[in-house]
Amino acid sequence: MRAERVGQSPPMPIHFDLVDLRLMVHVAEANSLTRGAEASHISLPAASTRIRNLEESIGTKLLYRTSQGVTLTPPGQAFVHHARTVLGQLEHLRGDLQEYARGIKGHLRVFANTTALGEFLPPVLRSYLLSHPDVNIDLREQLSHDIVRAVTDGRTDLGIVAGLVRTENLETLPYRRDRLVLVVPRTHRLAGAASVAFADTLDEDHVGLHESSAIHVFLRQVCDQLHRPLKLRIQVGNFEAACRMVEAGVGVAILPRSAARRHAQAMDIAIVALSDPWAIREMLICMRSLDALPVFARELVDLLVEDARRAATQDEAH
Secondary structure (H helix, E strand, C coil): CCCCCCCCCCCCCCCCHHHHHHHHHHHHHHCCHHHHHHHCCHHHHHHHHHHHHHHCCCCCCCCEEEEEEEEEEEHHHHHHHHHHHHHHHHHHHHHCCCCCCCCCEEEEEEEEEEHHHHHHHHHHHHHHHHHCCEEEEEECCCCCHHHHHHHHHHCCCEEEECCCCHHHHHEEEEEEEEEEEEECCCCCCCCCCCCCCCCHHHHEEEEEECCCCHHHHHHHHHHHHCCCCEEEEEEEHHHHHHHHHHHHCEEEEEEHHHHHHHHHHHCCCCEEEEEEEHEEEEEEEEEECCCCCCCCHHHHHHHHHHHHHEEEEEEECC
């Protein structure tokens, strides 16, 4: 017989299920027990009971509770990290078995920067969704640095990032190249310039995108580094609206060249290159592990790579 150490109780078994895993992930993402419960489709009392039972089973607190909401304790952070890994592996399993299990839907999360989301992804995703009627996509616009963190943490499956971001811990594939440009009315004093520095546009009224757009946040950060304000005259919701405001003489705008060129065909606007190095935007597809993605996710990566190859061929032809 194996002797038990005197005075030492055997460890208590830890009990949790997939509902607990999803609940903790949702609570962590929302920093709110209420919104985490809503995202998990369970009542707030049921969510509180589940987390309390988890904490009792584990023997430590998972959440700091304050009047502003909840945040993860170090054990809570470890729990959520492993929960995301387990849920990701289950999604992988589900994807691999889709051709055998009729009626099971795949769910794919994609975070992208403003340009990729507005200019390049729509036709690719249209083709993908037509050929994958059993897959749903959660597509969100984020800043590139936030996308890298989300992919690393398992909060998204794929990311499309641009600019100088560190992706050492992720697998990456080249995607598109674009650049930010200055868009002005055709009669503007800068309309004939070969290029202009962003700092030299800051005396102008600007037409900006909405506060949560990645380009808006990025330009705010650049202005902070220059210790200069961005004189926003009006903010709009998309590239077309921005070009129309520029055409109307409301102000100038910083937009992706791909969008500016498209709208310049039908509007009385001019495009001026920005001389700042950050204006050139090399885009990357990033993921934690290509091989670890579900089959249906790898098929979207294949479409993105083909889209990049086709665009590069067209650029060489021009």
